[in-house]
Amino acid sequence: MTTDATTGSADPQPLVPLHCLLRGEAGPPRQAVLPTGTPVWVLTRHADVRQALAHPALGRASLYAPDAPPTVLTPNILDDPSSILNSDGPGHQAIRRTVQRAFTPRAIERWRPWVAGVVRELVDGLVASGSPAEVVESLTKPLPVRVISRLMELEGLDTDRLGYWSDHALSTTAYSAEEIAAAIREFGEFGHQLVLERRKNPGEDLVSSLVRAADQTGEMTEAQITSLTIGLVIAGHETTMTSFGNALVYLLDPRRAEHPGAAAGAWRRIGEDPAAAVAATEQILRTVPLGDRTNAPGQLRRATADVEIGGVVIPAGAVVAADTTAANADPEVYPPGPLDLFAPLGTPSLTFGAGPHHCLGAWLARMELELGLHHLARALPGLRLATPVDRIEWRTGLLTRSPLRLEVAW
Amino acid sequence: MSDAPQLVVAVDRVRCIGSGLCARTAPADLVLSPDGRAAPARPATEGSAELTEAAEMCPVEAITVRDAATGELIAPAW
Numbered sequence: 001m002t003t004d005a006t007t008g009s010a011d012p013q014p015l016v017p018l019h020c021l022l023r024g025e026a027g028p029p030r031q032a033v034l035p036t037g038t039p040v041w042v043l044t045r046h047a048d049v050r051q052a053l054a055h056p057a058l059g060r061a062s063l064y065a066p067d068a069p070p071t072v073l074t075p076n077i078l079d080d081p082s083s084i085l086n087s088d089g090p091g092h093q094a095i096r097r098t099v100q101r102a103f104t105p106r107a108i109e110r111w112r113p114w115v116a117g118v119v120r121e122l123v124d125g126l127v128a129s130g131s132p133a134e135v136v137e138s139l140t141k142p143l144p145v146r147v148i149s150r151l152m153e154l155e156g157l158d159t160d161r162l163g164y165w166s167d168h169a170l171s172t173t174a175y176s177a178e179e180i181a182a183a184i185r186e187f188g189e190f191g192h193q194l195v196l197e198r199r200k201n202p203g204e205d206l207v208s209s210l211v212r213a214a215d216q217t218g219e220m221t222e223a224q225i226t227s228l229t230i231g232l233v234i235a236g237h238e239t240t241m242t243s244f245g246n247a248l249v250y251l252l253d254p255r256r257a258e259h260p261g262a263a264a265g266a267w268r269r270i271g272e273d274p275a276a277a278v279a280a281t282e283q284i285l286r287t288v289p290l291g292d293r294t295n296a297p298g299q300l301r302r303a304t305a306d307v308e309i310g311g312v313v314i315p316a317g318a319v320v321a322a323d324t325t326a327a328n329a330d331p332e333v334y335p336p337g338p339l340d341l342f343a344p345l346g347t348p349s350l351t352f353g354a355g356p357h358h359c360l361g362a363w364l365a366r367m368e369l370e371l372g373l374h375h376l377a378r379a380l381p382g383l384r385l386a387t388p389v390d391r392i393e394w395r396t397g398l399l400t401r402s403p404l405r406l407e408v409a410w
Numbered sequence: 411m412s413d414a415p416q417l418v419v420a421v422d423r424v425r426c427i428g429s430g431l432c433a434r435t436a437p438a439d440l441v442l443s444p445d446g447r448a449a450p451a452r453p454a455t456e457g458s459a460e461l462t463e464a465a466e467m468c469p470v471e472a473i474t475v476r477d478a479a480t481g482e483l484i485a486p487a488w
Contacts, residue, residue, distance in 0.1 A: 050428070050446060051446050053446075054429075054430070054442075054447075093431060093434055097431075097467070100431065100467050100469065101466065104466070104467070104471060347424065348424070348425065348427070348470075355429060356431075358428075358470075362469070362470075
């Protein structure tokens with residue numbers, strides 16, 4: 001089977017959209033095996049997943065210790081030991097503090113008028129191009145790229161180059177280890193040049209402020225500063241693009257609704273009522289996963305001491321997978337049955353994780369998705385998919401899966 | 411008794427995602443409970459730069475610092 005980031009259509013069996021993937025049922029911790037053959041404890045209950053992700057004895061750095069069992073077949077950028085993702089404790093917080101202030105709800109809220117302006121501009125362009133139109137190249141991809149480029153002052157960034165870097169950086173099976181390493185090396189060189197330039201000529205952007213903060217404390221290595229910089233570029237656009245594309249597949253899937261017309265009614269409501277767009281965004285983030293998770297059954301951690309979770313003692317050295325997708329459907333926390341798209345969540349979902357590694361960009365991602373859905377539905381209340389769901393071309397072989405192209409009509 | 415205003419720290423335990431940033435930034439005023447959620451370390455405090463920083467840096471804005479007498483929000487400030 002061909003799996004390539006650009007030839008998803010070569011798969012003989014049509015892939016189901018992400019909202020139709022079967023998810024694990026929430027239950028007691030169970031044992032499974034990673035594709036590498038390493039045993040893993042899989043956690044699926046909301047309380048267990050949350051506890052594990054916040055537990056100081058379940059770390060990320062320990063996954064890359066010399067005695068650690070193999071957890072990935074082909075390493076990608078998430079396996080970089082210099083990454084904020086793979087540091088723990090005080091060292092991790094030293095890194096996170098350099099950028100945390102830029103990502104609090106208050107800090108992100110200040111960007112709302114500007115982000116709404118970009119969304120409206122892109123939606124206007126889509127409308128002007130006429131029906132039918134392709135929504136990935138015209139909206140779901142350029143929106144997050146424009147936003148992170150503005151935050152990091154990357155205007156003039158070659159988006160084809162960025163696409164090449166991010167596809168390789170998040171590859172699972174799409175590319176060879178050599179191809180991935182070469183792309184990450186080149187991406188790292190770009191990041192390091194950026195760091196050197198902003199250190200010399202600092203501005204008001206996120207890269208300048210993180211370099212300034214890191215240099216003031218002296219607690220970060222140059223490799224960590226560079227890794228954080230390119231990590232922000234990738235995280236700032238890839239996941240939001242994926243989430244936006246999959247949200248549109250979900251919302252516009254004519255087979256989704258329990259009764260005819262329900263899907264169209266929900267779409268219209270998102271366009272008419274900004275508060276409905278906020279609620280729907282939270283429910284979509286909770287229920288539509290970012291990828292197939294063929295590489296691991298959840299967010300991986302490794303115990304540095306014996307840890308009791310969900311009535312099970314996980315021994316020091318064992319690997320744990322926190323299945324946030326299953327936890328987000330835990331019937332103890334969220335009502336089972338048909339999804340009420342506009343119901344408030346009550347308990348925050350675990351989509352952005354929990355604990356020290358809780359997604360830095362959570363509020364930015366929420367805002368981009370909410371504004372994107374609201375303004376698109378407002379401009380095009382009669383929007384529908386122009387391609388049947390089972391003929392959607394997907395980007396595959398990556399950690400995330402989203403439509404490569406999505407034809408829509410109105 | 412000091413002249414400094416008495417402040418009350420509150421943590422919204424539904425919002426709290428247990429990042430632990432607060433407990434490491436202002437350990438005198440915030441602790442991480444065994445359930446992975448933050449909690450005030452004491453009923454009242456005189457406040458500190460560290461406490462303000464902890465409230466301002468919380469990734470989900472789960473922490474508020476208020477004047478005990480007036481209820482005025484001291485941190486996080488916009």
